[in-house]
């Protein structure tokens with residue numbers, strides 16, 4: 097049976113696997129002997145150490161990172177004793193853990209918030225595995241993960257999802273309740289995993305704490321708040337994730353060492369804040385040790401490969417960027433950089449040399465020109481690539497050079513769907529299309545949309561922007577089905593994030609054909625939902641705190 101034809105839904109699969117834990121043997125090694133496990137049964141630990149669930153990430157052909165964090169009181173400091181705690185882990189071929197292939201003991205340390213990252217090696221490529229942790233008498237939920245195909249294998253298909261922007265206060269994660277039932281090799285998360293906003297009593301649900309996080313403890317509590325969501329936990333347990341961050345994991349619209357409000361945060365204070373934010377980010381996500389922060393720096397741009405089918409170039413467009421320009425003239429400054437010179441060289445080289453059919457970029461902010469005013473006048477957000485035009489043009493000309501196979505950019509941030517053709521000069525429709533960009537919507541940020549107000553504002557601009565092929569502002573995620581000939585991406589949208597459950601449906605699909613840059617076809621699905629009669633006015637400014645939080 098291929099991984100595309102599971103016998104039961106993922107949700108049932110995970111819960112069945114969890115039920116098997118009680119009956120299954122613990123730490124039986126492949127040769128049938130009990131592994132020597134160094135942690136004796138510790139009966140002094142508080143109950144509920146696995147409240148935050150499990151996760152896996154960054155799959156390689158022979159390895160995957162497993163994650164958990166011991167935190168019985170997740171939003172108030174964790175609740176663990178201030179001492180190292182041994183945590184046993186095991187990886188099996190089956191959900192009942194009869195065929196354990198790897199096991200060991202990791203140490204959860206208080207200075208790392210009792211998080212555990214295990215980089216399991218020696219696995220087989222393109223294979224499903226199941227994993228769990230144990231400490232004392234407590235056993236974690238069971239996670240399922242999957243390794244990447246071998247570097248020179250020729251997989252016929254790759255199915256994955258991408259998502260971004262999960263403001264806890266923006267709404268419930270109804271989208272994740274459906275994403276967990278998809279059949280995926282991995283989930284790419286493109287930024288805004290947490291939001292740093294203070295608790296909002298008017299929102300459908302509230303952040304913990306009393307204000308924005310600044311300290312390490314405050315960022316840990318914020319991450320833990322998000323990870324208490326059962327839908328988010330289930331998607332982490334169901335698939336390996338490949339994550340990158342945008343601004344809200346630290347501070348809205350930060351650029352390198354410059355915060356949103358430099359008059360309020362000194363360079364030293366912001367440096368300490370960034371270090372705290374990155375430390376907590378690493379502690380809560382299944383990143384490899386190479387991404388462990390060093391003070392205020394974290395190495396997150398990296399490349400993953402899925403046989404000869406696809407490379408995934410994961411970008412970091414926050415940590416090395418120039419400060420945002422404020423005028424269109426300033427945005428033409430050739431010295432401005434979104435990536436820094438080192439990351440640009442790494443990207444330029446990797447795009448031309450990796451030898452895969454597709455080049456996918458896991459990216460934060462929109463590349464495609466994004467005018468926000470109908471008529472001849474143009475208004476841009478210079479936090480996007482619209483603010484870094486010379487570098488954008490340089491990279492898009494590289495896309496069109498014939499040396500980059502089938503580039504497709506996957507983008508977050510916008511809280512809307514924006515499916516676009518990419519051109520080196522967006523103002524000149526005569527210049528060639530050199531690639532495609534799929535800007536996903538959000539999981540919850542922005543709350544329930546006013547579809548009519550959105551289209552009233554943006555349809556006239558779309559008519560003037562021929563590179564925009566499809567726009568929409570409902571919440572959801574993308575599922576991508578990739579083979580050697582084409583990428584079929586499906587936009588899944590939920591009806592609401594302001595109720596605890598919602599239906600999901602496919603709003604539209606988009607085809608990119610290998611060898612033909614840009615969007616080959618837009619397949620419209622169900623008609624848009626009608627806007628609520630007395631809905632809020634949709635704020636067209638993305639990614640700010642100014643949108644309505646409920647009707």
Ligand code: FE
Pocket residue numbers: 261262287288344509510511541639
């Ligand atoms: Fe966002």
Ligand code: CA
Pocket residue numbers: 467468469470471472473474475
């Ligand atoms: Ca305009």
